[in-house]
Amino acid sequence: MATVVETKDIKIFIDPSVALGPRRYGLPPHEKEIEKMHELAKVIEEEAMDSDVIVITHYHYDHFDLGHKISLEIYRGKFLLIKHPTENINRSQRVERAPAFLRSVEGLPKKIDLADGRDFTFGSTRIRFSNAVPHGTNTRLGYVLEVLVESGDERLLFSSDVEGPALDEQAQFILQYDPHVAIIDGPMTYMLGFRYSVKSLEESENNLIRILELPSLEELIIDHHLCRELEFRDRLSTIASRFKTAAEASGRENNLLEARRKELYGRY
Numbered sequence: 001m002a003t004v005v006e007t008k009d010i011k012i013f014i015d016p017s018v019a020l021g022p023r024r025y026g027l028p029p030h031e032k033e034i035e036k037m038h039e040l041a042k043v044i045e046e047e048a049m050d051s052d053v054i055v056i057t058h059y060h061y062d063h064f065d066l067g068h069k070i071s072l073e074i075y076r077g078k079f080l081l082i083k084h085p086t087e088n089i090n091r092s093q094r095v096e097r098a099p100a101f102l103r104s105v106e107g108l109p110k111k112i113d114l115a116d117g118r119d120f121t122f123g124s125t126r127i128r129f130s131n132a133v134p135h136g137t138n139t140r141l142g143y144v145l146e147v148l149v150e151s152g153d154e155r156l157l158f159s160s161d162v163e164g165p166a167l168d169e170q171a172q173f174i175l176q177y178d179p180h181v182a183i184i185d186g187p188m189t190y191m192l193g194f195r196y197s198v199k200s201l202e203e204s205e206n207n208l209i210r211i212l213e214l215p216s217l218e219e220l221i222i223d224h225h226l227c228r229e230l231e232f233r234d235r236l237s238t239i240a241s242r243f244k245t246a247a248e249a250s251g252r253e254n255n256l257l258e259a260r261r262k263e264l265y266g267r268y
Helices: 031-049 091-104 168-177 198-212 224-228 258-264
Strands: 003-006 011-014 053-056 079-082 111-114 119-122 125-129 147-151 154-158 181-185 219-223
Touching: 003 154, 011 031, 031 258, 079 119, 147 168, 154 168, 168 198, 181 198, 181 224, 198 219, 219 224, 224 258
Parallel strands: 011 053, 053 079, 079 111, 154 181, 181 219
Antiparallel strands: 003 011, 119 125, 125 147, 147 154
16 A cells, blocks of 8 residues: 655655565465565655655554665655554554554654644645544454545545445545545455455445545545455446556556465465
């Protein structure tokens, strides 16, 4: 979900990190996944170095990095807007990950601000943050911030890890601001019937239809959790032709390496 947003005033990098699923189909990441991760980490680092504002929506390693893959120098001199490290947060992020992140960037940013439910203005650009909403359909994995970037008459929405959105409280921020572009973390269908219910999928699809009906919406991008299986479009059959993945929106082909992990290992 690493996303760069540029306006006439500033360059914003939301969640500058990349990580791999540690196990899939009982298999660790393939060497091709590891190569791609390091390739993308370099791209992220270059883009983040050139950014003015960095946003961290929550403390999962695919959304922030402790300097293992991406240099901590990306934070030097930046405005850093972060999810609150002690409120509306699960234990592993509150006790381990958020404190480790704040220690690692100490003294680097120009300024650090807690972003939950707040607005920030840079010239004619406004960055609005939702209140913390659940990561997915419950709070076991903690909470995330949704982000709206407004510049002139243009509005871009970044949902962070809502896994849907299946919950009304996740969808409401999106619907309230009627974005022109919406970048949404889609339903976690690869866990359907295990950690993600059929009901949640139905509610997600209903909310995505509501988003598609917004008067200003020009482009809907759905990615992240949805794209962890090959037949992701079949899961959202009623809107399959009405959204793009991040790769498609960038003019590239989908490269779903994790979903192809068995194939990469030669196991079918």
